[in-house]
Each structure stands twice: as structure tokens, then as C-alpha cells.
Amino acid sequence: MTLISFFATIIFIFWRPGGINEAVPAALGAILVLLSGTVSFHDLGDIGSKVTGASITIISTMIMAIALESFGFFNWAAAKLLHRARGSGIRLFWLTNLLCFSMTLFLNNDGSVLITTPILLLVLQYLGLKRHQKTPYLISGVLIATAASTPIGVSNIVNLISLKMIGMDLYLYTNMMFIPGTLGLVFMAFLLFAVFYRRLPKQLPDIPVHFDSLEHKRYHPLQPPPDLTQNSRTNIMFCVLAFVLLVRISLFAASYIGISVSLVAVISSVILLGWRWFYLKISPADLLRKAPWHIFVFAFTMYIIIYGLHNIGLTALLVQYIEPYVSQSIAHAASIMGIATSVLSNLFNNHPALMISTLTLTEMSIDPLTVKIIYLANIIGSDIGSLLLPIGTLATLIWMHITRQHGEKVSWSEYIKTTIIVVPLTVVFTITVLFVWISWIYL
Numbered sequence: 001m002t003l004i005s006f007f008a009t010i011i012f013i014f015w016r017p018g019g020i021n022e023a024v025p026a027a028l029g030a031i032l033v034l035l036s037g038t039v040s041f042h043d044l045g046d047i048g049s050k051v052t053g054a055s056i057t058i059i060s061t062m063i064m065a066i067a068l069e070s071f072g073f074f075n076w077a078a079a080k081l082l083h084r085a086r087g088s089g090i091r092l093f094w095l096t097n098l099l100c101f102s103m104t105l106f107l108n109n110d111g112s113v114l115i116t117t118p119i120l121l122l123v124l125q126y127l128g129l130k131r132h133q134k135t136p137y138l139i140s141g142v143l144i145a146t147a148a149s150t151p152i153g154v155s156n157i158v159n160l161i162s163l164k165m166i167g168m169d170l171y172l173y174t175n176m177m178f179i180p181g182t183l184g185l186v187f188m189a190f191l192l193f194a195v196f197y198r199r200l201p202k203q204l205p206d207i208p209v210h211f212d213s214l215e216h217k218r219y220h221p222l223q224p225p226p227d228l229t230q231n232s233r234t235n236i237m238f239c240v241l242a243f244v245l246l247v248r249i250s251l252f253a254a255s256y257i258g259i260s261v262s263l264v265a266v267i268s269s270v271i272l273l274g275w276r277w278f279y280l281k282i283s284p285a286d287l288l289r290k291a292p293w294h295i296f297v298f299a300f301t302m303y304i305i306i307y308g309l310h311n312i313g314l315t316a317l318l319v320q321y322i323e324p325y326v327s328q329s330i331a332h333a334a335s336i337m338g339i340a341t342s343v344l345s346n347l348f349n350n351h352p353a354l355m356i357s358t359l360t361l362t363e364m365s366i367d368p369l370t371v372k373i374i375y376l377a378n379i380i381g382s383d384i385g386s387l388l389l390p391i392g393t394l395a396t397l398i399w400m401h402i403t404r405q406h407g408e409k410v411s412w413s414e415y416i417k418t419t420i421i422v423v424p425l426t427v428v429f430t431i432t433v434l435f436v437w438i439s440w441i442y443l
Contacts, residue, residue: 151181184430342385
């Protein structure tokens with residue numbers, strides 16, 4: 001019953017009949033696992049301790065994303081992109097990738113996709129580009145936004161959950177992963193540029209760019225406050241972004257000195273919402289409708305299913321076959337586990353894949369430093385390797401849903417023609433840089 005529940009849940013998450021939320025099949029699968037008896041009530045307490053803090057942190061940062069929408073950030077960012085591009089499609093390509101990277105760094109990968117995809121759609125529609133000219137911006141945007149959760153652990157809920165299981169804090173994670181992860185993103189961006197160079201418009205249409213001219217475009221989800229001038233709106237945006245950056249720094253400081261990261265995230269989101277209420281007169285009551293509460297349900301119930309697989313011997317079986325290979329050398333171990341997690345992520349989605357690989361890792365009899373290096377290689381496979389297929393991550397599933405809603409559907413063939421070149425090379429490059437960096441710093 002546990003195996004059937006797992007595969008049925010994965011199928012329904014990918015299929016999403018009637019557009020159902022991914023938390024629904026995960027919850028139903030978890031109920032079946034509980035009924036089968038493979039997960040006990042004692043296990044539920046252990047699962048809750050691993051999932052709750054990470055879920056609260058991610059929900060808090062996504063609430064900040066909702067606040068950005070309220071301030072009219074989408075239109076403001078779209079106007080800034082068009083202005084900074086100065087009529088160059090090449091410059092617009094790099095600016096959109098920088099925006100996607102920044103939003104993930106400040107918020108998280110799912111929140112970044114929810115913010116940047118409407119902004120890109122708004123920009124591309126405003127310019128009136130042809131369909132084949134829009135695709136490079138849309139695909140590169142989602143790949144960079146999703147992969148940008150690699151450098152810092154706080155940008156992805158599954159990273160945070162597995163981080164707790166391994167016993168690493170955000171400070172140590174960032175110390176070991178920020179340089180390799182960032183260099184991997186730069187490498188990916190240049191690969192994407194090489195792949196898309198011929199399709200990028202060298203000269204953009206000469207259209208005057210004003211905030212108000214973007215106000216009533218089709219992809220804008222919320223009208224900006226009408227009483228704000230251009231200068232005051234810009235000042236507000238910079239203040240809000242500065243606050244979000246300060247929050248990000250506070251999360252790492254909290255992790256370093258042993259304060260609850262989730263507590264800092266909650267307090268920060270409350271402050272931002274209070275600011276919004278005072279300045280824009282928007283009550284926090286809208287969060288009851290907009291906040292992604294389903295994230296906690298999805299993470300908790302998905303982990304119940306994976307825990308069931310662990311209890312029936314899946315991780316023990318994986319340890320039996322994998323441990324002899326990963327014991328040979330650190331480089332060998334990182335390569336094997338990173339690639340294995342990439343494959344599992346594309347088959348089953350990166351959430352269950354990283355949970356399975358992390359549980360497997362905790363069962364191995366290897367030294368703590370090797371455990372951490374293999375874990376970081378798993379993160380590379382989960383955050384970057386999972387992008388080979390559009391079903392590999394929740395962020396890409398969200399992206400596909402948004403683009404379909406707005407008539408800009410990107411086919412699987414178009415997507416895979418790009419990722420089959422970019423993703424494997426980026427995974428190999430990033431794992432190699434990780435090994436070199438760790439060898440230099442720790443070995």
C-alpha cells in the first residue's frame with residue numbers, strides 16, 4: 001500500500017486533474033500510508049519537528065512576496081527592466097536573469113517564479129515580441145530562478161528540511177555552497193546565452209516606457225496605488241527591497257548565533273505587513289486568501305509518504321547498493337549521489353527525491369565531512385539537475401501553469417531542447433567546483 005500510495009501521489013502531482021493543488025494528492029497518499037501502518041504516531045512527531053520550521057520560514061518569505069505585489073512591484077520592475085535594457089534584447093536577457101536570481105536570493109524559488117513570470121510576461125507583451133523571441137526569456141528565467149536556490153539553503157523548503165536532518169546550519173551551508181552554487185549559476189547563464197543567442201532580438205521595438213503605460217496590461221495582477229508619484233513609488237520599492245535584504249541577512253545571523261530562523265522570518269513578515277497596513281491601508285486579512293498555506297500540508301504529507309518508504313526498507317536497500325561506491329573517495333561519492341539525485345528528481349520530483357537521498361545518507365557509516373559534501377552534491381542534483389524535465393520541481397510546474405494561463409505555453413520539446421544541453425553540463429561543472437572549493441577550504 002505504501003508503494004502504491006507513493007507512485008499514485010507522484011502521478012497525480014504531475015497530472016493535477018482539474019488543476020487541483022499538489023497538496024491534495026500528497027495528503028490522500030499520506031492517509032493511505034498511515035492506514036497501512038508503516039508510519040506510527042511517534043514518527044509523526046519526528047516528521048513535524050523536521051518540517052514545521054522550514055515550512056514556516058518559506059511561508060513567511062512568500063508572504064513578503066505578496067506584500068511586494070501590493071506595493072505595485074510587478075509594474076515597477078517591468079518598467080525598470082525596459083528602461084535599463086535601452087533597446088537591447090541582449091541586455092534585457094541578462095537583466096531578466098539577474099532579476100530572477102535576485103528574487104530567489106531575497107525570497108525563495110517558488111516565490112521568485114510567482115513574481116518574475118508575470119513580470120516577464122508583462123514586459124514581453126508590452127514589447128510585442130514574436131513567440132519564438134519570447135521563449136528564451138521565459139525558459140532562461142525559470143531555470144535561473146529555480147537553480148538560484150542552490151547557493152543558500154533558505155531559498156528552498158526541501159533544502160531547509162534536509163538541512164535539519166543532516167545537522168548543518170545556514171551559516172555552514174552558505175560557507176560551503178555559496179561560491180560553487182553561484183559559479184554554477186553563472187556557468188548556466190552563459191550556456192543559456194549561447195543556446196539562445198541567435199533567437200534573441202538584437203534591437204527591441206522603440207516604445208516609450210512609463211509606469212502608467214504598463215498599468216492596464218493583461219498580465220498585471222493588481223493595480224498600483226493611484227496616489228503615488230513616480231519618485232515616491234521608486235523610494236518605496238527601494239525601501240521594501242532594502243528591508244527584505246536586511247531580513248535575509250538576519251536569517252543567517254540568527255542561524256549563526258543559534259536563534260530560531262523561522263521565528264526571525266515570522267517577525268520580519270509581520271513587520272512588513274504592518275508597514276503595508278500603515279502606508280497603503282491594506283489589512284493583513286487578505287493573507288488568509290493569498291498565503292500559500294498548502295506548502296506546509298504538502299511538505300508534511302509528502303514526508304509521511306517518504307518516511308513510509310524508509311520504514312519498509314527502501315533507504316536500507318539504497319545504502320546496501322550505494323555505500324560501497326561512495327566509500328571509495330569524496331569526489332566519487334559526490335558525483336554518484338549528485339547524479340543519482342538528479343535522475344530521481346526528474347522521475348519523481350525533487351521534493352521526494354532529496355528526502356529519499358538525505359534519509360539514505362543519514363543511514364551510511366561515513367565520516368561527518370563526507371556526509372556534508374555528499375549532501376551538498378544532492379542539493380545540486382535536486383535544485384539544478386531536477387530542471388532537465390519541467391516536472392522535476394514545483395517551481396517549474398508553477399511556471400508552466402502561469403504561462404498556460406496567459407496563452408504563452410512552452411512545449412515540452414522546446415523546454416527539453418534547451419535543458420538537455422544546459423542542465424547536465426551545469427550539474428557536472430557545479431559538483432566539480434564544489435569538490436575543488438571544499439578541498440581548498442577543508443581538506
